[in-house]
Amino acid sequence: MNWTSPAPDRLAPIAASAALPSYALAGAARQHTLRSVIGCEGVGLHSGLRVALTLRPAEPGAGIIFRRTDAAGAGAAMPARHDHVVDTRLCTVLADPASGVRIGTVEHIMAALAGQGIDNAVIEVSGPEVPIMDGSAADFVFLIDAAGRVAQAPVRRAIEVLAPVRVADGDAFAELLPAREPDLFSLDLEIDFAAAAVARQERRFRMLPGAFAAELSRARTFGFAEEVEKLRALGLARGGSFENAIVVSGARILNREGLRFADEFVRHKMLDVVGDLALAGMPLAAHFHGRKCGHRLNNQLLHALFARPEAWRVIEAPQLAAAEAEDRAEDRAEERIEPAPALRLAAGSAASESVVLRA
Numbered sequence: 568m569n570w571t572s573p574a575p576d577r578l579a580p581i582a583a584s585a586a587l588p589s590y591a592l593a594g595a596a597r598q599h600t601l602r603s604v605i606g607c608e609g610v611g612l613h614s615g616l617r618v619a620l621t622l623r624p625a626e627p628g629a630g631i632i633f634r635r636t637d638a639a640g641a642g643a644a645m646p647a648r649h650d651h652v653v654d655t656r657l658c659t660v661l662a663d664p665a666s667g668v669r670i671g672t673v674e675h676i677m678a679a680l681a682g683q684g685i686d687n688a689v690i691e692v693s694g695p696e697v698p699i700m701d702g703s704a705a706d707f708v709f710l711i712d713a714a715g716r717v718a719q720a721p722v723r724r725a726i727e728v729l730a731p732v733r734v735a736d737g738d739a740f741a742e743l744l745p746a747r748e749p750d751l752f753s754l755d756l757e758i759d760f761a762a763a764a765v766a767r768q769e770r771r772f773r774m775l776p777g778a779f780a781a782e783l784s785r786a787r788t789f790g791f792a793e794e795v796e797k798l799r800a801l802g803l804a805r806g807g808s809f810e811n812a813i814v815v816s817g818a819r820i821l822n823r824e825g826l827r828f829a830d831e832f833v834r835h836k837m838l839d840v841v842g843d844l845a846l847a848g849m850p851l852a853a854h855f856h857g858r859k860c861g862h863r864l865n866n867q868l869l870h871a872l873f874a875r876p877e878a879w880r881v882i883e884a885p886q887l888a889a890a891e892a893e894d895r896a897e898d899r900a901e902e903r904i905e906p907a908p909a910l911r912l913a914a915g916s917a918a919s920e921s922v923v924l925r926a
């Protein structure tokens with residue numbers, strides 16, 4: 568699979584008349600990275616260890632790269648790509664092919680980076696897992712927004728799905744179909760759990776600029792009270808608490824504060840899909856349709872897509888003049904964005920280039 572440097576005939580410029588902005592070319596036709604360095608601290612959901620997370624700008628074309636900064640990880644680096652995924656039992660785990668060193672629970676920060684249109688960044692973690700924060704992607708969206716986005720010279724690329732690709736396991740499935748609207752990523756998902764508090768939920772989502780932050784980023788991960796002991800026996804969920812997960816028991820939500828959305832469960836599974844599919848290495852111009860799918864099927868879907876060269880191609884944003892006009896409009900729009908009231912305090916404390924939040 569040589570998808571990072573596609574042959575010229577696989578590279579098809581999008582017609583200049585293609586509607587903009589779009590998500591796949593991402594509401595911005597040029598690549599973007601972070602404007603400044605930013606970080607936070609939190610606990611790993613499965614390891615229970617406290618870890619520091621630092622987000623750094625990266626060169627055009629670098630993509631998203633994870634690095635371990637602790638002694639145990641010894642500087643291992645791994646590109647955030649589906650073919651570096653080594654475990655999908657409860658979260659998506661990447662490994663450095665050279666050393667075998669792992670970084671787990673990458674899906675929520677990957678979703679935030681994709682949702683906020685960041686193409687290139689280095690994510691440093693001082694332990695075996697990205698911190699779980701509140702179980703959603705809201706803190707990562709906040710960090711990215713606080714660091715700011717900056718346009719880079721090269722035009723943005725996306726993977727356009729040309730033919731349906733599907734993976735299934737029993738009554739669960741995940742499929743990628745050609746985009747329903749030009750260059751847009753959209754998503755239909757249905758979940759169905761025995762627990763009455765979750766039950767059957769379905770939702771549609773279109774990845775327009777701002778939509779991820781508004782509709783999906785605050786939805787928390789969830790677990791079932793009766794499974795907690797089983798997970799702990801496997802050495803998992805050691806850092807799990809009511810502060811970072813919804814805990815369900817039959818028809819009841821055990822968290823005192825209840826739910827953030829009536830359909831928070833399906834929204835979180837959609838957040839996971841966005842994060843897992845971001846491991847394609849580029850935005851997708853495609854429609855995703857899934858039922859009861861999790862990290863394993865989401866990852867298998869990318870493997871199935873890239874195994875079929877006729878089912879996809881790399882597309883580029885239209886000519887740079889259009890890209891630059893669009894970026895200028897975007898910069899003007901960004902100047903008007905006010906942080907949400909709850910986040911003002913942390914944003915206001917940013918005396919240096921690095922904001923540090925304590926989870």
Ligand SMILES: [Zn+2]
Pocket residue numbers: 674675788835839
């Ligand atoms: Zn998740």
